[in-house]
Amino acid sequence: MGKSKLIKHIINRDWCKGCGICVEFCPQNVLELDEQDKVRTTRPESCIGCKLCELRCPDLAIEIHIKE
Amino acid sequence: MSGIIRFLQGNEVCVEAALYAGLDFFAGYPITPSTEIAENLSLRLPQIGGKFIQMEDEIASICAIIGASLTGHKVMTATSGPGFSLMQEALGYAVMAEIPSVIVNVQRGGPSTGLPTHVSQGDVNQARWGTHGDHAIIVLTASNHQDVFSITVDAFNLAETYRTPVVLLFDEIVGHMRERVIIPEKGKLPLVDRLRTSVKEGVDYHPYLPREDGRLPMSDFGGGHRYNVTGLAHDMWGFPSENPQVIHGLMRHLIDKIQNNAGEIARFREYDLEDAECVLISYGSSARSALHVVKNRRKRGERIGLLELQTLWPFPHRLVREKCAGIHTIVVVEMNMGQVLQEVKLSVPNPERVFLANRMDGVFINPTDIRNILRLIQGKGV
Amino acid sequence: MAIKDYIRERFFPHMWCPGCGHGIVLNGMLRAIEVLGLNKNDIVMVSGIGCSSRISGYVDFHTLHTIHGRALAFATGVKMSRPELNLIVPMGDGDALAIGGNHFIHAARRNIDLTAIVMNNRIYGMTGGQYSPLSGYGVSATTAPYSNIDQSFDIVELARAAGATFVARTTTYHxxxxxxxxxxxxxxxxxxxxxxxxxxxxxxxxxxxxxxPADMLKRMKDMTTPIGSKAKQSHTELIERGIFVQKILPEYCSEYAGIIERAMKGH
Incomplete structure (x- = not known):
């Protein structure tokens, strides 16, 4: 698997309600909740672009853009 | 009037008139004494490409016609007593969401299962107030088959004009009685279609922003404007709102569009009122007996007349007041415990002179019943 | 189109609580529609009352937010009068199967082309946590303070028995x-x-x-298994996921088109 992907995390802080689902199920521990209980990307370089956070977000607050 | 002469049941006349008016979607559930309407439409509608569906209950029936009306069709359901009770919540939805629709209630005796095969006019107030919350509604009725035809056509026209449910409040006698009726030629009676919006696709359309005259141009579901329809209090886009100003405006609009046009909506017939000293007020099948009494007594020189109401709601208070001005004795003839009586008393300056001639035992009120009560009122003894 | 093109963005963030599964259903449904490439003008979403039913307000389709339990009856009227439209009917478990149970089985029996999505969270959320016909024996709810003695429906078996021609089950984890x-x-x-x-x-x-929310999702992962899995044989309490029924039978609107044809020919 080539590491040629360019992955961009777009997080809509206004929509995020801080439920923590994305953080819990991220297979690479890329995400965490900040002091305001909003999700943020702390280890973007580890992201494998599986998009599970985007798919599981109940608030439609995460978009993962992948450029091959 | 020219047309085709037929000999029909009232329920069949209602079917003919609904088709004449452009009905093309009907949903219903069998219930006496209205079932013939469903039976006939199951035969007739597909012949013209229309749709008939027998739903699982009356609630589903009225819900289905509301859905079909939103796609731009003229719709109707028909029921009786218990079925009408089941429809009340969705009737309120049609009021709130402003869905053109016609609901026929062929009245039978109540409360509860009551008298399925016997006549009554006990649902007058239910038709007005059966659904919860403040609202306005149009309720029409008729006493003979020619009028059943025209008033049914009218019901569709008013539903389309004011974007409202219209209740056709017939009764078992009118529904099941057979008599002559002339089906008018096409084009004889005017037909109304709902206003459609002229707003182009892609331009902001306000589905719930009334014009100055209170009318609300509609866009069909499936068309170019996607909007929200809800039973919640809503703004001009159809989205839920709890803003007091918005709600005030909505409530005023829903009620004013009907109440401010009460004069326009008032349908009635009058017989021998010019010099009358005693006026009978009646509607539906009981007006037939009242008319018989008036004709008979006139022959004997009594100054008696009949005001037959065809619009029951919005109640034509002004009409009743005008027609009863200076009248010494007013007798309301109806088959209930005095539901229209109360409205008549509210309409006239001399409520103490308004009397009730009624039956509520499932038996049709006949001219002798009325005559006996008149004699009592006049102090002549029975 | 991106999934944002299918929503009414001005109403976001939505009204659901943090971690509510209904948002995940919305998310998954939008992706399904995106993949299918449906035209927004061809979709009518009909919903009833409850937390789940607010989903219709958030999507940019023709949306009909109706009364409690009756969404399928309204949808039947829309579909029958305009059979070419796609009808999607999201409902809560109480909405679909308590107050709306009758409409649910009859819509299934007719095999009318509607897509019913039952968002089963086993509770009445909008009114504050009362037990529903899907809560299950032994659970706690505001109207079951001594624990619930009502047995629950199996939605899949109910839909199958009533005649639905496509029946599937999944979770917000999957x-x-x-x-x-x-x-x-x-x-x-x-x-x-x-x-x-x-x-x-x-x-x-x-x-x-x-x-x-995350704990509840994990439970859903743990308590379910794909249809026919080995795990089911040793752990019979596991709830199966997947497609249970998928068959082609005459569809109601097509059948009615046949009625019209016969009626117009004079039988």
Whole structure:
């Protein structure tokens, strides 16, 4: 698997309600909740672009853009 | 009037008139004494490409016609007593969401299962107030088959004009009685279609922003404007709102569009009122007996007349007041415990002179019943 | 189109509680529609009353937010009068199967081409956590303070018995499966039912000490298994996911088109 992907995390802080689902199920521990209980990307370089956070977000607050 | 002469049941006349008016979607559930309407439409509608569906209950029936009306069709359901009770919540939805629709209630005796095969006019107030919350509604009725035809056509026209449910409040006698009726030629009676919006696709359309005259141009579901329809209090886009100003405006609009046009909506017939000293007020099948009494007594020189109401709601208070001005004795003839009586008393300056001639035992009120009560009122003894 | 093109962005953030499964259903449904490439003008979403039913306000389709339990009856009228439209009917478990149970089985019996999505969170959320016909024996709810003695429905078996021609079950944990099943349900010609086991952390979770949203999702992963899996044989209590019924039978609107043809010919 080539590491040629360019992955961009777009997080809509206004929509995020801080439920923590994305953080819990991220297979690479890329995400965490900040002091305001909003999700943020702390280890973007580890992201494998599986998009599970985007798919599981109940608030439609995460978009993962992948450029091959 | 020219047309085709037929000999029909009232329920069949209602079917003919609904088709004449452009009905093309009907949903219903069998219930006496209205079932013939469903039976006939199951035969007739597909012949013209229309749709008939027998739903699982009356609630589903009225819900289905509301859905079909939103796609731009003229719709109707028909029921009786218990079925009408089941429809009340969705009737309120049609009021709130402003869905053109016609609901026929062929009245039978109540409360509860009551008298399925016997006549009554006990649902007058239910038709007005059966659904919860403040609202306005149009309720029409008729006493003979020619009028059943025209008033049914009218019901569709008013539903389309004011974007409202219209209740056709017939009764078992009118529904099941057979008599002559002339089906008018096409084009004889005017037909109304709902206003459609002229707003182009892609331009902001306000589905719930009334014009100055209170009318609300509609866009069909499936068309170019996607909007929200809800039973919640809503703004001009159809989205839920709890803003007091918005709600005030909505409530005023829903009620004013009907109440401010009460004069326009008032349908009635009058017989021998010019010099009358005693006026009978009646509607539906009981007006037939009242008319018989008036004709008979006139022959004997009594100054008696009949005001037959065809619009029951919005109640034509002004009409009743005008027609009863200076009248010494007013007798309301109806088959209930005095539901229209109360409205008549509210309409006239001399409520103490308004009397009730009624039956509520499932038996049709006949001219002798009325005559006996008149004699009592006049102090002549029975 | 991106999934944002299918929503009414001005109403976001939505009204659902943090971690509510209904948002995940919305998410998965939008992806299904995106994959299918449906025209927004051809979709009518009809919903009833409850937390789940607010979903219709958030999507940019023709949306009909109706009364409690009757969404399928309204949808039947829309579909029958305009059979070419795609009808999607999301409902809560109480909405679909308590007050709306009768409409549910009859829509299934007719095999009318509607897509029913039952967002099953086993509780009445909008009114504050009362037990529903899907809560199950022994759970706690505000109207079951001594624990619930009502047995629950099995939505899949009910839909199958009533005549639905596409019946599937998934959960809000299994998001790819969720989107995929909704996709297939929309494409299916006939009455289709997708039960989505969904979480209500605010009421069901709190009342039954199931932890937060993520804990509830994990439970859904642990308590379910794909249809026909080996795990099911050794752990019979596992709830199966997947497609249970998928068959082609005459669809109601097509059948009625046949009626019209016969009536117009004079039988």
């Amino acid at each position: 998001v790819q499966e969720l989107s995929n099943l909704i996709q297939q349900a929309i494409v299916h010609k006939g009455f289709s039912v997708v039960e989505v086991m969904s979480q209500c952390p605010t009421y069901f979770g709190r009342k039954n000490k199931e932890g937060g």
